[in-house]
Amino acid sequence: MRVLNLSTGFNPFQSSIEEIESKSFLFSGGEVHIKLQGSADDVLISTRLNDSNDIMKLLLAVDALRRSGTKNISVFIPYLPYARQDRVMVAGEPLSIKVMCNLINSCGFEKVYVYDVHSEVSLALLENCELISNYSLVKEVLKDRTDYLLVSPDAGALKKIYKLAEALTYTDDIVLCNKVRDVSNGRIKQITVDQDDLQGKDCFIIDDICDGGATFVGVAKELKKRNAGKVSLIVSHGIMSHGETELVDWIDHIYTTDSIKDTQSALISRISLSDLIQL
Structure with missing residues (x-):
């Protein structure tokens, strides 16, 4: 297994596991891009999803790994975005946590690790989810x-x-x-x-x-x-x-x-x- 840390300075698995290096930047139109320096059969991704670019970077990284032949991908998302938006309060609003979980589920992760998630609704919507307690x-x-x-x-x-x-x-x-x-x-x-x-x-x-x-x-x-x-x-x-x-x-x-x-x-x-x- 190799580790891919997508958030600069955030390395929650400081160990002897080899890391996949990556580079990211924005195109002139504002689109985020990522380039990986290697791959492996089994990869564990860690990422802080603090904004929409971080979410897109995760989706792109998964696609790049799949195209490089990676078979099994898991992810650690310590703070799950939209976990507090777990219900529709008034007509015209989205069920935001379902939208977020659908994006994550589309990646086909072996495991999705989350840390002390706010709402149990998230656990029901996320596939292959494993909760880490506080x-x-x-x-x-x-x-x-x-x-x-x-x-x-x-x-x-x-x-x-x-x-x-x-x-x-x-x-x-x-x-x-x-x-x-x-x-x-x-x-x-x-x-x-x-x-x-x-x-x-x-x-x-x-x-x-x-x-x-x-x-x-x-x-x-x-x-x-x-x-x-x-x-x-x-x-x-x-x-x-x-x-x-x-x-x-x-x-x-x-x-x-x-x-x-x-x-x-x-x-x-x-x-x-x-x-x-x-x-």
Whole structure:
């Protein structure tokens, strides 16, 4: 087997496996192009699909490999685009995750590895899909810590956190939060917490994605009202689309992976997926 890493600087399989080199560029009309420096019977592709060019580059790479005689191709897509667009809210909108999965399925992959995907709808739509959980990330962050609390930021995260707590042999209470949105504008009106006194314990909010971070800021505010110690966030995919300005006032630290980007800061630690996964 050989590895083809399509995203510059992203190599989640740092090992003795030989890598296929590639070059890509844009034609004058804006079309992305790729040229591979070799092939193999079995190839594992890794890629961050951060924009449409990345998606097209993956499709082109698969075609180039097939034309070079590659028989078996698998792919690791750590952050699956459109996983949050898993339903049609109003007439006239697409079912975006189905469109994305249809594109990936068209490649005929032997395996499609995804990391802590947002929606189970994705798993139903992707063929030959294998989900990698966030267990190793959370275990790495908490390995030297004692007397802490796990926090579920909303109902959507609850099922995953119960499974995670069982895998970690965590025996303390899980702090359950919930949010109420204003249906007219989507903004969070209220966040509830099921405990009144957190006894100064450090709290770790766990979820799959941090985009703007409004939910986590709201949860952190409520936790600190209830005598929480430090409030940290463990998220598999750190988008941080609004930067750190609001987060830094309420979140003591953020632990995430390099599934989307590499940037680190005093607030954000990105743990390499090469240290967390083994396929």
